Amino acid sequence: MYQNERVISHSAESVLATNKVLRNTYALLSMTLVFSAVAAFIGVAMNLSYGMALVADIVAIVILWFVLPRTANSAAGIPVVFAFTGLLGLGLGPVLNYYLAVNPAIVMTALGGTGVIFLGLSAYALTTRKDFSFMAAFLMVGMFVVLGAALLNIFLGMPALFLALNAAVVMIMSGFILYQTSAIIHGGETNYIMATASLFLSILNLFQALLHLLGAFGNND
């Protein structure tokens, strides 16, 4: 009897902890998305060069790899995650400027599309409560292949490969959103700062890939 009560109490605590991580993740994610959008607006207004955007992206990746894991378990992780998302937002400046000049509707469609895909996939993972932990290897191998092909395409400069890579990125990032949300639900991810950084990166990559796809297929010139 006492044993059963302890199991129920432990299970209830676990559900509460999961809900807390989920709530904190979505709260921080929404704040970082707004902050990143402001940074992207500044990048557009400043007419940031590709070189400066690249520097912002490199600094953001360095923060993600070396600073965030050391600070994610303390309050210091919050300004770090804002710095990371702000720099990535700023790095979007030149790409946004380009597509805004070509066809502003593409940017708005990509933005709305990303929002619908993210909300739809999150709702799917949350309502079905499926465990997507089996996808870890598939997603990591997919990401590795895409990065390798992207590196190769810097030298080849093939537009068809660029488009294929963007289509692959959309699928892989969709998988990452399902995987990360499922990890939060099933207790695989208990740090809301790391969960926010991971989901933010998936959303950003999804948006950029969608922007390139819509730009390629939607441009009739």
Next chain:
Amino acid sequence: MGWEKIGSVILLAGMLIFIFPRMRQAIKHSPKGSFQDWKGFLIPLVAVILFIMLLISMVQ
């Protein structure tokens, strides 16, 4: 090759080096999915693909 291209190469090469051990670890330790598990992933993926096709038709 301009310095922006060199920077992109360094960034992508760095990402590959960073991801490689994590990929190997994921291959070794991640659980294998059943047919039902993969079906649960393919359904939303097909929905995403159809949605993107709709978006493309909207901007054309």
